[in-house]
Structures are given as structure tokens and as C-alpha cells.
Amino acid sequence: MAKMDKKWIVLCSTAIGAIYAAGYFTTETQASLQQPASYSQASVKTGSSQSNSKYKDGTFYGTGSNRRGEIQVAVTMKGDKITDVEISDFAMHYSEQDVVHLPQEVVRIQSAQVKNVSGATYSTQAFKDAVDQALAQALNA
């Protein structure tokens, strides 16, 4: 059988190489790494509110609730753009029975024993409420 896969492997490694050859990634990301990338601190940074912007800069928290508890997200805003959404904490414990009623996306992430599952791409719908709540807090008055 003709080894058709070689061509595709070369295409993949070339594609990755193109990002690094041009120094595209390494140089640009240095700046973003200067700031410590820790969003775990409890305080909400309420950044400067510029007069024309819709949202404040900073990191804002939102929770999406379900029957048993909450999913917390940390949404980082900069220049009216969402730059980062981290699922920050899931300190909840569910019995098997509870889990059945939770969105599968949430269960996958919360289960203490991480199970690596490949499946059709699931959406972020389960996190929408939490993100919306964080955005509401980021709104300039």
C-alpha cells in the first residue's frame, strides 16, 4: 500500500514549524507572560474604568448554578474584549445519583478522577450563565 500518510505528516510538521520559524509565537507571548498568570486569588481586580468602554478591565467571577452547587468561572476583560475564561473552581461533591442530573460537560470536568474521553466536540452551553454573570459585573455603570 502506498504510504499516503507521509505527505500529511510532513504537512503537519511544516505547519507547526511555520509558527516557530517566524518567531511568531515566542516573541509575542513574552509580554503576556510578564504578568503572572494566576487568576486564583480571591480578590476581584476592578480595573480602571475608561469613559468610553462598555466593560471594565480586570478579572470577574461568575457562577452558574445547578441543583447541587455552582460552577465558577473567572472572566478576564481587556479593552472590551474577553481575553480569558477559566473554569476556576469546582469544590463540589456529588453522589452518583446527583451526577445523572448534571450537564455531562460539568461532570467531565468535576470528577476527581480525571477520565480522558474522546468524543464529539461538546459545547460551552453549560457555562453560559456563569460567563454572563461575570460579564454583568464587568459592565461599566
Next chain:
Amino acid sequence: MMRKTKLFMDTVVDIQVVVADRSKDMAAATVERAFEVFRKVEQACSRFSRDSELMLATRQIRTAIEISPFLFEPLRFALEVAKWTNGMFDPTVGKTMEDHGFNQHYLTGETLHHAASDSATYRDIVLDEEQRTLSINKPLVIDLGAVAKGFAIDLAAHELKDFAGFIVNAGGDLYAGGLDNSGKKWKVEIQHPLYKDQTVQKIEVSNEAVCTSGSYERRSPLNTSFHHLVDPEHKHSPKEWTSCTVVAPYALMADAFSTAAFLLGKDRGLALVEQMNLQGILIDPNLQIYRIGGI
């Protein structure tokens, strides 16, 4: 182990690295760089943001626009797969996707509608290798849903390569590098298409990508027989498979070929995975499982 979870590309990106507790702070910066890759690829390739590089570069026809490799590379790969499948896989399905309600940004809620030519195909997308430019011959909407995520996973894996073990899982498409925290190959389970709390098989991988295209997660909000995998010619969702998993050395390959196999249907889908010398687990609507490549 260290683990962080963020949202990118309308899915949940979960990164785990095998690292000693005392080194977690150092590891955090590297993991952050891996997430940064997703941000970059999304900004380049999203059709849901009017100011993404992709949407800015396709505003006008017959105008060559210089684009970054974050867009150029996945687009080139998508066009190669389009050629290889004679257009059964076609990145110009963006307009059809929009028409079926797949047009809302997952964070901002903004919806986009574009004018596009009904006759547009991947042949109307022109990449200039020398000048690194993109131009289009007709108004069209490019959807890179089957390659951008895979490409981002590969770049993230490149960032994490110095860890003894790591997993980048973007909503069910993943790359498993090195070994898990007990020094064994990573165990990856394949989602059962019907029962959400079950899996059909457990496989062991190391330095490999596992990507699955399935019809069971994303249904059209407007028409439930339509999902996010679309036959570009007939503008409907094929029904010969419910789930196609491909294991490959790169996520870009596994992502694109799991989608292509799904779209090609039974015989041609199986043949594609075989010809590529890849491993695959393909599941039809009767839950019959086809395994390829000694998996």
C-alpha cells in the same frame, strides 16, 4: 499533576501536566503559554468574530491579503484535505452552517450573517505560498472548524513537550504526550454515542492525538436533523456514521480525517483511514463498531 481548564473556540480546553508539587509554579507559566496558542488560533481562524483575521481577510473578493501562519497553515491543510476528498470535505461550508443557526459567538452572543455565493467551493479560495496571501474568487464564508482546533492542540503540545507527560483535551479532541503520572501510557476512552455516561472502548496512547467527529453533540437550533458536520454539495448532514474516531501522530490530521471520514460515509470513510495507515474506531447508527489499524 496539575490541571487547568479554560474556554476557547466554543469548547472546554483542559490541560493536564505531570509535574511534582514543588514545580507547579514554574509549570503554570508553561501551561499558560499552551492556552495562549488557543487564543491566537481562535483570533486568526474564527468565523464567529467579525474582527478575526479570517473574517477581515475575506471581506472583499479578488483581493490578496497577507495572513499570519496561524490562519495560513490550517487553511492550507483544509484545502489539501478538500482536494484529497474531491470536495466532500470543503471549508466553504461556513455559509450553510450560518443558515442552520451555527452563527452565534459563544461568549458575546453576537450573531453574524454573510452574503455568499451558492456556487462557491474550496476552489474559490486561493493561497499564495510565496506572498503568504489569501484571496477569494466569490463571496463565501470559510469554516475551519475541522482543522483549527486540531492545529491549536498540536501547537499547545509543542509548548508542553518538556513535561514527562501531558494531555491537551479540547472538548473531546485530544493529544496525549509522554506518559501518565504512573509512568504508563495514557488511557483514553471513546465516548458512547448514545449513553453519555458510558464509553465504548479504552485505548492506550503516547505521543498521539485522538479526535472524534460525531453527530450526537451539536444539533442545529433550527433543524434537529442537521448537525455540525455538513455535506457541502447536498447541504445536509450525512447519516452513515454517528461517530468517527481517528488516532494520528498529529491532532491536525486526526481532527481533519475524523471529519472527512464522517462525511465520506461508510465505504469511503473506512478506506480513507486505511489508506492513511491510521487507526480508527468508527460507529454506525446501529452501534456497530468498525475498528481499523489493529486498535
